[in-house]
Amino acid sequence: MYEKLLPYIQKRKALEVTLTLFNFDNETAPIKASEQTAKIMSVISNEYFDLILNQDVQNIIQSLNIKDLDDTQKAIVKEWQKSYEQLSNIPREEYLANEELLVHSRIAWLEAKEQQDYNIFKPYLEKVINYQKKFASYRLKNQECLYDVLLDDYEEGFTTKIIDDLFSQLKKHIVPLLKEIQNSKYTIPRKFIYQDYAINSQRELSTTVAKMLGFDFDCGKLCETEHPYTTELHNRDVRITTHYYSNNLESGLYSTIHETGHGLYEQGISDDIALTSIGHGASMGIHESQSRFYENNLGRSYGFIQLIYPIIQNLFSHQLNNVSVDEFYHAINHVEASLIRTEADELTYPLHIMIRYELEKQLFNDEITVEQLPQKWNQMYQDYLGVEVPNDSLGILQDIHWSEGSFGYFFTYTIGSAIASQIEYYLKKQFNFESRISQEDLNCIREILKNNIHQYGAKYNTNELLLKMTGEVFNPKYYIQYLKNKFTKIYELDSCKS
Ligand code: ZN
Numbered sequence: 001m002y003e004k005l006l007p008y009i010q011k012r013k014a015l016e017v018t019l020t021l022f023n024f025d026n027e028t029a030p031i032k033a034s035e036q037t038a039k040i041m042s043v044i045s046n047e048y049f050d051l052i053l054n055q056d057v058q059n060i061i062q063s064l065n066i067k068d069l070d071d072t073q074k075a076i077v078k079e080w081q082k083s084y085e086q087l088s089n090i091p092r093e094e095y096l097a098n099e100e101l102l103v104h105s106r107i108a109w110l111e112a113k114e115q116q117d118y119n120i121f122k123p124y125l126e127k128v129i130n131y132q133k134k135f136a137s138y139r140l141k142n143q144e145c146l147y148d149v150l151l152d153d154y155e156e157g158f159t160t161k162i163i164d165d166l167f168s169q170l171k172k173h174i175v176p177l178l179k180e181i182q183n184s185k186y187t188i189p190r191k192f193i194y195q196d197y198a199i200n201s202q203r204e205l206s207t208t209v210a211k212m213l214g215f216d217f218d219c220g221k222l223c224e225t226e227h228p229y230t231t232e233l234h235n236r237d238v239r240i241t242t243h244y245y246s247n248n249l250e251s252g253l254y255s256t257i258h259e260t261g262h263g264l265y266e267q268g269i270s271d272d273i274a275l276t277s278i279g280h281g282a283s284m285g286i287h288e289s290q291s292r293f294y295e296n297n298l299g300r301s302y303g304f305i306q307l308i309y310p311i312i313q314n315l316f317s318h319q320l321n322n323v324s325v326d327e328f329y330h331a332i333n334h335v336e337a338s339l340i341r342t343e344a345d346e347l348t349y350p351l352h353i354m355i356r357y358e359l360e361k362q363l364f365n366d367e368i369t370v371e372q373l374p375q376k377w378n379q380m381y382q383d384y385l386g387v388e389v390p391n392d393s394l395g396i397l398q399d400i401h402w403s404e405g406s407f408g409y410f411f412t413y414t415i416g417s418a419i420a421s422q423i424e425y426y427l428k429k430q431f432n433f434e435s436r437i438s439q440e441d442l443n444c445i446r447e448i449l450k451n452n453i454h455q456y457g458a459k460y461n462t463n464e465l466l467l468k469m470t471g472e473v474f475n476p477k478y479y480i481q482y483l484k485n486k487f488t489k490i491y492e493l494d495s496c497k498s
Contacts, residue, residue, distance in 0.1 A: 001060065001063055001064055002060075002064060002068075002069060002073055004060050005057065005060050005061070005076075005077075008051065008054065008056075008057050009076060009276050009277060010275065011051060012048070012051055012052075012080075012277050013234075013275050013276060013277065013279065015044060015047060015048045015051065016048070016232075016277075017233050017234065018044055019041065019044055019045065019048070020231055020232060020233055021231075021233065022037065022040075022041050022044075023231075024231050024239060049087060049092075049095075052080070052083045052084055052087050053084065053087060053088055057080065058084070061077055061080065061081065064077065071459055071460075072272070072273055072276075072278070072459055075278045075458060075459040075460070076273075076276050076277055076278055079277045079278055079458060080277060083277075085139065086139070086153070089135075089138040089139050090135050090138060094131070094134070094135075097131075098128075098131045098135075098405065101124070101127055101128060101131065102128065102403070102404060102405050104124060105121075105124035105125065105127070105128050105403045105404075105405075106400070106403045106404060108120055108121050108123075108124045108403070109121050109124070109397065109400065109402075109403035112392070112397055113392075113393050113397045113398075114393075116391040116392050116393040116397075117392060118373075118374050118392040118396055118397060121397065121403070122370055122371070124403070125370055125373075125402060125403070126370045128402065128403070128405050129363060129364075129370065129407070131405070132150070132364075132405055132407050133146055133364060136149040136150055136364075143159065144159065144160070144161075145160060145364065145365060146364045146365075147160055147360065147361050147364040147365065147407075147408060148160055150364070150407050150408025151163065151408045151411065153408065154283065154284045154285070154408060154409055154411075154412050155283050155284060155285045155411075155412055155415060155462060156283065156461045156462065157461060157462070157463055158285075158411075158415070158462075158474075160361060162474070163357065163411050163415075165476065166414065166415075166418060166476040166479075167354045167357060167358070167414075169476055169477075169480050170350050170351070170354060170414075170476075170480065171354065171384070173480050173483075173484060174347065174350065174351065174480070174483060174484075175351070175384055177347070177483070177484060177487060177488070177493075178335070178337060178347060178348060178351070178385070178386075179386070180491075180493055181335050181347075181487065181491050181493070182337065182386060184491055184492075184493060186491050186492055188330045188331060188333075188334045188490075189327065189330075189331065190330075190331035190334050192319065192320065192323050192327075192331065193248065193249050193250050193331055193332070194247050194248055194249075195247070195249075195319045196246055196247060196319075197246060197247070197248075197249045197316060197319065198246070199244045199246055201315045201316065202244045202249065202252045202253070203244065204315060205252075205253060205311065205312060205315055206222065206242055206244075206252060206253060206256040207222060208311060209253065209256060209257060209260075209308060209311075210222055210240075210256055210257075210260045210263075212307075212308070212439060212442060213257070213260050213261075213264065213294060213442060213446070214264055214442065214443065214446040215240075215260050215263050215264060215267070216267055219235065219236045219237065219238060219267055220237070220238035220239065220240065220263055220266075220267060221238075221239045221240070222240055222241070222242065222256070223239055223240070223241045223242075224241060224242060224243060224244065225241040225242075225243065226243055227241075227243070228240070228241050228242045228243055228255040228256075228258065228259050229241055229259065230259050230262035230263055230266065230291075232266060232280045232281075234269075234274045234275060234279060235266060235267055235268070235269040235270075235271065235274040235279065236274070238263045238266040238267050240256075240259035240260060240262065240263040241259065242255045242256040242259055243255060249312075249316070249319075250331075250332055253312075254295055254299065254300075254332070257294050257295045257299040258291045258292070258294065258295040258299075259291065260291075260294055261290045261291035261292070261293060261294030261295060262287060262290060262291045264290065264294070264446060264449070264450075264454065265281055265287060265290045265291075265449075265453070265454050266280070266281070267454075268446075268449070268450040268453075268454025268455055269454060269455060269456075269457045270455040270456075270457070273456075273457050273459065274457075277458075278457045278458040278459055279457050279458075280457060280458055281457070281458065282453070282456070282457070282458045282459075282460060282461055282462060282465055283412070283458075283461065283462050284409065284412035284415075284416070285412045285415035285416050285419060285462055286416075286419065286453065286462050286465060287416070288412055288413055288415070288416025288417070288419075289415075289416040289417070289418075289419035289420045289423065290420075290449065290453070290454075291416070292416050292417045292420040293420035293423055293424065293449075296346050296417070296420065297420050297421065297423075297424040297433070297482070298424075298433065298437075298445070300329075300332055300333055300346065301433040301434070301437070302329050302433070302434050302435075303431075303432060303433045303434055303435055303436050303437035304433070304437050305325060305328060305329045305332070306325055306435075306436040306437070307436060307437050307438065307439070309325045309328055312328075330490060333345075333346070333486070333487075333490050335347045335348065335487060335490075335491070336348070337351075337385040337386055337387050338385075338387065339381070339387055339389060339390075339394045339395065339398075340394065340398055341353070341356075341398065341399065346417075346483075347483055347487050348385060349413070349414075349417070350413075350414045350417060351384045351385055352385075353410050353411060353413050353414045354384065354414070355377065355380045355381065355384065356399075356410040357410055357411050357414075358380070359373065359376060359377065359380075360407050360408065360410070362376075363407075364407070373396055374392055374395060374396045377389065377395050377396045378395055378396075381395065415462075415474075417479060418474070418476050418478070418479035419462070419466065419474065420479075421478040421479040421481070421482040421483075422466065422470055422474070422475060422478040422479070423449075423469070423470065424478070424482065425470070425478045425481075425482075426469065426470040426471075427445060427448065430444075430448075431444075431445065452465070452468065452469040453465055453469065462474065
């Protein structure tokens with residue numbers, strides 16, 4: 001009986017890949033293409049909508065005996081029913097009206113950002129939030145609050161209770177640690193990162209490092225876009241993007257390492273599920289854990305820097321002739337509270353996320369209004385990061401997410417970092433990230449991640465994967481420990497004061 005599902009599963013994947021390719025192609029398409037392409041894409045989107053809600057598929061699924069299915073089949077059916085539940089509970093007129101609203105709200109957000117004026121965006125944001133609340137209310141079941149419905153969409157099994165605990169620990173330990181760093185006299189020289197670095201040589205460096213990490217260029221490509229990202233097509237066609245700035249060596253290199261982490265995940269998915277609806281990452285948080293593990297835990301570790309610094313120095317001998325490996329290591333682990341999330345360092349990044357999480361939660365619990373948002377935002381930036389927000393564009397208007405109706409998404413970045421630390425703790429039993437890591441170690445680490453996480457795609461959820469791999473479900477203590485240990489050492493603070 002399950003076999004009857006196969007043509008639908010194939011069709012679903014084909015539609016998903018088509019939509020992803022259209023999106024990927026956006027940047028190379030001519031300027032006047034967008035209107036007609038949007039019409040073509042909406043036909044395909046509708047087709048997708050119909051397929052997910054298809055009654056024949058539902059009849060087949062209802063007739064299945066779950067006990068007869070293997071883990072892969074169970075996961076595919078579960079994934080289908082999750083999408084069905086998301087779409088079937090929302091009346092189509094409201095779904096389409098919301099899609100239409102989002103087009104306008106994105107435009108309003110862009111204009112508001114340009115004019116540094118939140119008031120232009122405010123009426124749209126209000127409507128966007130009302131739709132999100134309404135949609136969540138249709139789907140509210142066992143969860144305690146509306147916001148839980150949204151969190152669960154991105155990270156199955158995660159609730160405000162779990163995330164509150166994570167952020168309260170971060171607030172307790174990381175806010176004082178940052179204050180200590182800000183008050184310390186210790187400074188890290190880093191001007192040399194911002195010299196003139198030829199783009200061609202940066203390209204060469206990125207390609208070399210991606211290869212060292214194991215990115216397979218026969219099943220993937222490294223392209224360039226303003227905002228780096230990874231496409232989800234299938235395991236034999238993984239396109240990652242990066243960007244290069246001629247006056248900043250760190251940005252291009254670490255964007256590449258980050259996206260390589262995502263790319264290795266996609267390439268590691270096993271062939272037998274690659275063309276099904278579970279042929280992608282298990283969740284946003286797990287996907288981000290792979291990119292952040294490579295970017296920060298491994299990529300900014302002393303052991304890894306020791307391995308790649310000779311290559312960097314060789315390519316940029318003129319700029320880095322007098323810079324030691326220790327100086328380079330410290331420079332790329334420098335901490336400085338700033339206004340913009342996407343430019344934040346490893347320590348302050350989760351505080352940016354914490355602010356967004358708290359505001360979203362309060363909005364969905366009707367504890368604050370859209371009117372109050374900028375003032376609350378600015379106050380939190382002052383309290384947690386110690387920075388003053390000069391205008392709305394550098395504050396409340398900086399991220400595109402809310403204009404696209406994405407609420408309950410931000411926390412997955414921090415979940416990703418926290419999972420990366422839990423995985424690192426587990427790997428540290430075998431590898432020493434403090435002393436030189438070899439090419440052989442890199443291959444070995446990739447194999448371990450592939451065997452424990454990548455190959456399964458979305459067959460298991462976050463906690464199931466972590467339990468299998470590390471012996472316990474999600475536990476934020478490893479992240480707090482990691483941040484405290486790393487930055488007290490780098491800033492030579494008296495350890496464990498906070
Ligand atoms: Zn990422």
